[in-house]
Amino acid sequence: MATRYNPSGSVSFDLVRGRVDCGGDHVLVPADALVDLCRSAGDEAVSDFGRRLGTAAGRRVADRLGDTSSATLEEVLEHLGGELALLGLGSLGLERWGRALVLTVDGGPFGQQLDRLLGAVLEGALQRAFGRDVHAAKLVRDDRQVRFLIGSAASAGKVSEWLGSGLSYGDVLTRLQQSAGAA
Secondary structure, eight states: OOOOOOOTTSOEEETTTTEEESSSEEOOOOHHHHHHHHHHHOHHHHHHHHHHHHHHHHHHHHHHHSOGGGSOHHHHHHHHHHHHHHHTSOEEEEEEETTEEEEEEESOTTGGGGHHHHHHHHHHHHHHHHSSOOEEEEEEEOSSEEEEEEEOHHHHHHHHHHHHTTOOHHHHHHHHHHHHHHO
């Protein structure tokens, strides 16, 4: 039986002590302050910070669902989407392109400024939830949404290379499917 995501009680505010709790101590910070901090921290530090945020979210998902290997991908992503929303990072979506898994994040507070952070959050969460090494390669971003391919390090490297050569993300995903079929 699938466990539906229920946000009731996910966040509590202890105003007397000045604490926010959503499965551990948390703080609320303005998005622009986080953008400024990440800009000065450098890419590696931003990626590490994002993976740590994602790992904590993935841990909460795994604790809630128990054995994630018996849950469907959609069930895990529903819970992960709830966690991202609680963090204020946006709304998570799923697209399937053949065998390729593409996750979307809509409505995040950062615009394109922290796509590296969002990709790292997804990596950390999925690694923790599924116990597998995954990489998030940014495919495309528009005004409201960013798309990430979720795959192996090799797939993410190919995707980044092909996008860098000027291919559209649709052509990249088609090429990825063709290369997987040939392998």
